[in-house]
Amino acid sequence: MEPIGVLSEGQIYDLQTAEALNITGEEIKSDSSPESLEILRHSCAHLMAQAIKALYPEAKFFVGPVVKEGFYYDFKVDSKISEEDLTKIEKKMKELANEKLPIQRYETTKEEILKKFANDELKQAVLKNITDSTLTIYKQGDFEDLCRGPHVPNTRMIRNFKLTRIAGAYLGGDEKNEMITRIYGIAFFDKQELNDYIKMLEEAKKRDHRKLGTELDLFTFNDDVGAGLPMWLPNGARLRSKLEKILYKAHRVRGYEPVRGPEILKSDMWKISGHYANYKENMYFTTIDEQEYGIKPMNCVGHIQIFKNSLVSYKDLPKKLFEYGVVHRHEMSGAMHGLFRVREFTQDDAHIFCTQAQVKDVIIEVLEFVDKLMSIFDFKYEMEVSTKPEKAIGDDEFWEKTTKGIMDALDEHNLPYGIDEGGGAFYGPKIDIKILDAIGRKWQCGTVQVDMNLPSRFNVEYINDKGEKEQPVMIHRAILGSFERFIGILTEHCAGEFPFIIAPTEVIFVPIANTHVEYAKQLQKELLYKEIDSKIFDMNESLNKRIRMAEKQRVPMIVVIGDEEVENNSIALRDRRKREQSNMTKEEFINMLVEIKKGCEI
Incomplete structure (x- = not known):
């Protein structure tokens, strides 16, 4: 050297x-x-x-x-x-x-x-x-x-x-x-x-998720509709819906309340927040009744107004609001790339309002949530603390204090992290979650951001234990980052072989003859009541070809149905990876699938 x-x-x-x-x-x-x-x-x-x-x-x-x-x-x-x-x-x-x-x-x-x-x-x-x-x-x-x-x-x-x-x-x-x-x-x-x-x-x-997205009929883009605006096909919409349901329950059991903010707000709101001065070039605007409005690029302003809607006591803190918030950001044409960089996307967004003393515990609780979710999808991940960027609001004391608070929380729990100098949001420092996929690539996904600037700008207050008004700390938090980007990453991570809990189609039934189709339909209906999606491959092709067609769909399970299965109320489960087949009763099969879903709760 x-x-x-x-x-x-x-x-x-x-x-x-x-x-x-x-x-x-x-x-x-x-x-x-x-x-x-x-x-x-x-x-x-x-x-x-x-x-x-x-x-x-x-x-x-x-x-x-x-x-x-x-x-x-x-x-x-x-x-x-x-x-x-x-x-x-x-x-x-x-x-x-x-x-x-x-x-x-x-x-x-x-x-x-x-x-x-x-x-x-x-x-x-x-x-x-x-x-x-x-x-x-x-x-x-x-x-x-x-x-x-x-x-x-x-x-x-x-x-x-x-x-x-x-x-x-x-x-x-x-x-x-x-x-x-x-x-x-x-x-x-x-x-x-x-x-x-x-x-x-x-x-x-x-x-490549764009290639697999086409092969598996997950999503599509159409120039007539507009660049960077994905359209979810039935397979992709089912996958996304399952991911949303898993996360919805995971949020609720952790004390989060669902909310819904408007997708368009008066520009005055964005001027107060600082987005107008610091983020305007990435936003879309329109005029209604001679008043300028901005389509939201983030959900935080709406959640602040929801928090302010009622008087909040210190006993109510931390108050956790979450939303699958649709946002729009103006990305340059050359920067867009499949689901990874789009102009409309949905964040798994949450904002937690808490006291100064609660900040460390809230951050650690969020990171435990992150860890649980990543383990479900077999992702390893790293964390980076991102510090004050060139374009920022708030004085140096705020930045030093909040950045140190984040690092102290991580240090106290022996959580390793790197430093991304100048990578913070314009309103506060953050922890970025970077996941590692199956072939070693690193992707930016979730984020945890500590913010005292926006609560100050919008006069956000709660009643403390002395009966006085006090400003809470606001923590911005997304775990997936966005559904679009995360699904794109996950598609490439598992090469289209999605985990059973979110697979668009969990089971494909292949009836050997027309006389076996009715039993397949009965099974399909029973599985739907258990929120398990299936398809029946009864097209006019040979049995072997239909099995090969099913295997190309990368579904977790393929079930072959013949005379014996109809007569005995059983199924023949085919493992397409091992090329092996096992037999079980209908009840054993359905119970097995239900238990798989239960075992993957976050």
Whole structure:
């Protein structure tokens, strides 16, 4: 392993920058640390840009940052680049890496750079947002680009990489601007890590929830209806309904009260909350009777008004309100992705109003709820405490106090967590729940947010034990995050093989002949009374083909019915994974299914 950079006060510097600015700190080597991979991937983005420039001399480049999934570069060329062209670009990248080109940093004035890129409108767009008078350029061979770094010293170190996908992107992320091309890639110092990542990508492709959603008739999108607006088909609606019912009961036994707020509120409400100033670009607005209204992007304002509807005593706290709240957020066209990023979604939202002394206990109770739910679906998860973002309301004392309160609660219960600096909501710090799926990917889902700002802004009060009015703490809480996103993640996690408790169809009956269909219908009706969904495959196909068709539906149970089963009031249960069959009475079968459902209560 070679030294490639320096870590000083949380900032990564490459060796050239550290030397030029006389910076000292912890040495970064060419290993698998996040810091070293950030340097490598930034350099690989430049190597990709150099290869694109060699293949498409007219290419112009915008930015090429390191992101969570590797790196990307935004650019435009005269030709149309497709997925098939990625192999050609990779080949050129390998040729350039083999030339062992030194990567050199030099400083120049903004004025000189403006002249150098005078005919490059993309680079001019980058320069508009830069106020520094002295800038840096990185050069390798005949390619150079405006860049702060960091980079590895030589292209010979960039060996193990893969270009993963191509997409369109609006220039600067603004839908009003032109659409340019974006290519994503990944890079590692270790070849085996790259191979493992590629295998994960291949597995992810098989599990893609958009593909499985179509195959299993769960949901659909329609451009005529509108982008980012999912429509749930009967199978998907049944799955979602079962998940909602499980959570509804789990909330009620934990003392939560169901509420329902309006989906559209006067803009004055959003101005008081701070959403108008801090979140307006993500909201939809309309005018009614010459009054501006905002369609809610969050449920908190409605729940505050519900809390304020009646006088609340300290004896009533903590007061827990929950809602499956439909919200709308303006996502950019290029950012939408199946159920993962949509413009309309439903949060499993709750707001808990409590005293300062109750905050720690409330947080721990919520996290126990999280743990129970995640175990039902076989998810491992991690937690991160997200601190004050750049755009925030409330003074430093509030942020320090509430952030410390969250960390103290976790520390006292020996719950491990990471820190996401600057990742908090604009109104308060939070705990983010990040689940790990079956192939090792991490997903942001639930959140617990401590908020004293909104109660203050809306004059939320309760009567304390002295008979005086006092402001409660408001805790925002979602466990799934949203039903849409969670179902998308769960679909990929279990590759469409949903747990019995939420499977759209739990049982498929395959009658051998028409004389067995009536018994199948009788069983189907009895199961419906137990809230268990089934289908009967009695189409005009051979028995073996109907069994194969049933297996492709990924249902938990397939039941074959023939003369013996009709005569004895029994069933033949087929295990499609083991290709084995077991026989039991009708009563044993129904009782077994009921017990499975009971055993999965949260």
